[in-house]
């Protein structure tokens with residue numbers, strides 16, 4: 001059945017009119033990729049814009065339209081697109097070698113700067129993505145404690161592999177998503193986000209739990225926020241019960257502060273997973289943590305204990321190109337106020353959007369913490385004042401719920417020159433200017449008007 005809300009929409013018609021070259025590429029993509037896309041969060045109907053180039057806080061599509069970009073390379077680009085120092089060092093590395101199939105100085109320097117910045121990183125192992133980092137973190141925890149189960153929080157995202165694939169956007173009852181084994185799903189206990197008593201009950205009623213994993217500022221990088229007090233209590237409970245605490249800092253690492261959330265709030269996990277910014281906009285990730293746990297990857301340490309080590313290969317682990325970009329990025333983050341600047345701009349745009357929502361009399365709110373902003377479009381029409389909105393007072397599943405017009409909202413924002421994706425969620429870089437923010441708020445105002453005209457509000 002065709003979706004008539006899309007076929008009869010002025011917004012969709014205007015979008016199609018503006019983006020013929022993207023439409024042509026999308027048609028070709030339909031014959032290649034499932035759903036015509038290469039990442040689930042890029043799904044948008046009738047099709048997404050195809051981007052040709054990017055610079056700083058902006059990007060341009062194949063039809064020549066300019067966008068203020070808040071996707072930020074899915075969170076990998078806190079310095080914006082193509083920062084000169086990163087371009088310079090990766091270009092140099094391209095000419096002297098991208099893969100030596102051997103140890104090299106850059107991997108040592110990359111590991112040293114991770115150790116310097118991330119408090120829990122007594123030892124580091126590089127991998128190729130955030131999903132891989134989480135996969136290894138879970139395996140390390142199981143190997144270290146000789147236990148089976150993992151506790152996770154509803155709505156928290158940790159990558160797409162088997163143990164993490166359900167209970168994020170659906171399957172909140174813990175049943176496996178297609179292709180995941182029942183036995184795997186049974187080894188994962190899902191706890192309600194932010195409910196410390198329920199979490200304690202789960203932890204204390206099962207003696208086969210190896211680890212608790214959490215996105216430390218909340219699910220979806222704070223779209224479902226978690227408080228500092230919750231994290232502190234979780235740290236205390238896991239310590240008391242001798243369970244490994246894993247902070248998934250794939251997004252928060254080097255973003256909420258140069259030392260991640262663990263350094264910022266001084267709550268130190270046993271294992272940390274990193275990706276995105278750690279590799280300076282190129283593919284890469286890392287798992288790091290307590291030496292005695294990371295020793296399960298170490299030949300000599302395991303031989304001394306008479307234990308098998310965890311095998312670990314990976315063609316692109318610590319590859320020189322990602323290492324060069326990663327070191328350059330982490331040095332800038334260490335030595336300047338990148339995280340503070342991104343955080344200040346995000347706070348500013350949240351305030352500006354809320355003021356506009358009040359002026360336009362829409363019951364929505366912009367919220368978030370650190371360098372992020374989220375839109376709450378209030379699908380259940382709760383009485384709120386945008387500028388006073390406290391997401392912690394809203395049921396996380398309502399906070400996460402999508403309004404029926406969300407797809408049109410993303411299209412209208414694109415028509416007005418802003419890309420915040422479909423969540424909708426903005427990740428701020430340190431190069432977003434005040435002019436970018438003003439443009440964003442005006443684009444959102446026009447989007448509200450267009451949704452009204454389309455009969456959605």
Ligand SMILES: Cc1ncc(COP(=O)(O)O)c(C=O)c1O
Nearest residue numbers: 129130131157158159250251275
């Ligand atoms: C918190 C978190 N963990 C893990 C991942 C998975 O990382 P990757 O996409 O590099 O596999 C992501 C990706 O967005 C993430 O946000």
